[in-house]
Amino acid sequence: MITDRKTLNDQRILLRDDMPYTTLEDYLKIGGFEGLKKAIDMTPEQIIDVIKKSFLRGRGGAGFPAGIKWDGVRNNQCGAHGLEPQRYLVCNFSEGEPGTYKDRYLVNKNPYALIEGMMIASYAIGTVNAIICIKEIYKKEISILNRAMQECRLAGFIGDNVLGKGHDFPLEIFLGPDSYLLGEDRAQLEVIEGKPPWPRAKGIIPVYVGLYDQPTVVNNAETLSTVSYIMKNGPEWFKSIGTADSPGTMIFTLTGDIKTPGMYELPLGTPLSTLINEYGGGPLMGRQIQAVFSGPTNAVIPADKIDTPLDYGSMRKIPSGLGSGGYTVLDNTACVLTMGMMFSRFLALESCGQCTSCKTGTGRITKNLELLEAGEGTEETVLAILEDCQHIKGSGHCYLCTEEGIEIGSIFYNFPDVIVEHLEYGCLKHRDLVMPKIKDYDEASHTFTFDHKYFENCASLGKHINYPGI
Ligand code: SF4
Known part of the structure; x- marks a missing residue:
């Protein structure tokens, strides 16, 4: 390779x-x-x-x-x-x-x-x-x-x-x-x-x-x-470029806790770790990679799987996905559950509401994740989230509700210790995270600009932050 x-x-x-x-x-x-x-x-x-x-x-x-x-x-x-x-x-x-x-x-x-x-x-x-x-x-x-x-x-x-x-x-x-x-x-x-x-x-x-x-x-x-x-x-x-399963290249968007975030075109089949360490410069001094999110669409990738080749087949096997080539890295100072909650809130707000199971399911999962974050969750809260993740998969006209079920379910599967910690103490990693909705990118400084006001803007646009139907 x-x-x-x-x-x-x-x-x-x-x-x-x-x-x-x-x-x-x-x-x-x-x-x-x-x-x-x-x-x-x-x-x-x-x-x-x-x-x-x-x-x-x-x-x-x-x-x-x-x-x-x-x-x-x-x-x-x-x-x-x-x-x-x-x-x-x-x-x-x-x-x-x-x-x-x-x-x-x-x-x-x-x-x-x-x-x-x-x-x-x-x-x-x-x-x-x-x-x-x-x-x-x-x-x-x-x-x-x-x-x-x-x-x-x-x-x-x-x-x-x-x-x-x-x-x-x-x-x-x-x-x-x-x-x-x-x-x-x-x-x-x-x-x-x-x-x-x-x-x-x-x-x-x-x-x-x-x-x-x-x-x-x-x-x-x-x-x-x-x-x-x-x-x-x-x-x-x-x-002749890439792999038999995934020929050619892809332009990857690398954001999060790495030294040089940026835009990188790589042959498909290149390990995710090469993208993160060789191009992204690896984690910040003294920190370790904890997880990589491939947008809100796919299962979260834990650190022990970052050598997986970036191609359709290999990513599906671990199981996650290439998505549209956007990877957000979280190091050990960030809370994976908080990140998951932000993606969940995003999907709940963006759900169009045509399918009741999707609108209420994504909203309910988000509310329960918020309870866990606040240290107010119980074992019933966890069970309710897992049940909703199962039920909403494939239940709507489009893939949005399935994305929610896959991504949130994968956090619970891959990070059970984090869930137990939240049940006992709530979130202990109070670090501000941003939902990586990208507005712009400055190539010279390797800096992305994010829509920091996304959730506020949603509320002002009438996309109710209180999750209609819950
Ligand atoms: S599954 Fe798709 S179509 Fe159905 S409510 Fe959710 S976003 Fe809308």
Whole structure:
């Protein structure tokens, strides 16, 4: 397993030392849009075959193979009301996962690879429209994308008669609300249709019933950016990086109790400990790593598992997950239960309330965690939390309630001593922790800015801090 920093850096695909690319010319100089030029001389089926062979997996969290999704939409002959299909491509640029900043970072470095990837996907899938759905609060990235799209339009890479080959690929930006659920594919489609960010019922798959009930591909921004490089260099080149199960690289967001938090692109299969120690500089002087949180989506990773390779299969085995590549490290001075409580509160507030089990379950778990924190919990409190964690898994339209059950349950499973300590004394590690909802990142100082007022803002926006239904 390669852990040497130079060798790992040499394998980067999306990030380079000469970035940012602030003009189209910068991108063209390094071979930008070569992938699109190649693709447009191929048939859509051949392009899909390249993406399938590359085994590119979605970088938004689920890790579903992009080529299979594209194939499903391309070959879906059934549109809304059984009529001829009007296919859509949506780039999910919501990045609502606490602890993640990769899509914004990538677009700040190079917006053109995303645009190119979307044009390649549009042609392969046969779309009538391609949409970048981005949170309206990401003003800087919206402006970068608008400017880059304008340049690409003038240069003939977007719009009518792309590259003079007779294909029209429209591309537009849609601004969505600052809601965690905007990142849920089916909720995102609802928002583009003018409705609230409430996920559609389980089993309604966008490949079959997507935007305006038409076949739709929803891909993450990093996934689509990677497509450009695969088309340019070929699937074998892509598979030579990473592992067989998880080819390529991923941009990781590393936050928390380490010396140099930051944004790092690594080949998949690199151990989590390399990310933390080699890139993140390891724990602060005199401290030890206690746990690593992979957003609110996955099971917490205890310190004895940090040598696990960062790939889909290995992470699933321990069991946790890659998620969208955001890792928050806690050292031995922090309370894992407090961190879990913050994620739980986040999920309870962001739950849309369509499914009673989710809204009341996440709220009840959060309230009980607060009791434990305050030293007012009993064995019944612990049992109630564990029971709720079991019951809410898989009980809602979307994955949010399952995330809650998995993450909170994993804290109780991996840190029984912490729970016993809380039953006896309440929380003994009174250190302020921040919910890592990232607002910005300063690369020079390796500093993230967080939404410190998130919970206050939720209350003022009418998302009740007292958990409705409890
Ligand atoms: S599971 Fe929760 S967040 Fe998802 S649709 Fe149901 S209530 Fe909303």
